[in-house]
Amino acid sequence: MEHAFTGFLPHVTGFFEQLAANNTKPWFEAHRHEFESYLMEPLKALVCDLADAMLAIDPQVITIPAVDKTISRIYRDTRFSRNKAPYKTCLWVSFKRLSKEWKDAPCFFFEITADSYRYGMGFYGASRETMDKLRRFIDTKPVEFRKIAACLGKQTVFELEGDLYRRPLNPGLAEDLQQWHQRKNVYLVCNREADARLFSPELRRELEEGFIRLAPLYHLLWRVRGG
DSSP: OOSOOOOOOTHHHHHHHHHHHSOSHHHHHHTHHHHIIIIIHHHHHHHHHHHHHHHHHOTTBOOOOSBTTTBOOSBOOOTTOSOOOOBOSEEEEEEOBOOTTGGGSOEEEEEEESSEEEEEEEOSSOOHHHHHHHHHHHHHOHHHHHHHHGGGTTOSSOEEEOOBOSSOSSTTSOHHHHHHHTBSSOEEEEEEESOGGGGSTHHHHHHHHHHHHHHHHHHHHHHHHOO
């Protein structure tokens, strides 16, 4: 990229709000230049600036700064949805390996909406088989799992999320292991309201540091999944 990431323009939040209120092709085409300036250009720059760090974590991840490579489409798939609004009111970046089963593969992500942003690592939608493999690892190698999960330390940036089963599948597990073991899906995420960091080059540094922190758990998820 010709220019490094310098942060999103403050106008980006207003663009999303206006798009939500005028979610039509004529409006979008009339404001396409804003979409390119407020979203696509900074997202491409962000991907480029993060590429070296992401390849150091995993040389197999895709770091091409393009739609359908690392950047999501703005267009919604409305074929099977009652909501026929043609455009998404959020965009995201994902660093993942090339895989047909991408929903069941761990990846790093960053997402921006009208009033918030979030970033982290995990599965978009882990299969029961993959989660069972993670549970077996926790059951049989709790010491090793704790050692890997220690990368989270006492940090308060990332929270563990993912739907839970109503009842523990292994009631005898300690609480720190249970919070992982009982999940139907798993991902670590930092949720923030739109703040000064979003409009600053410091966002790139924060994402890079966060992704590096999560790298040991990323490699564990690939290890248990197989690949």
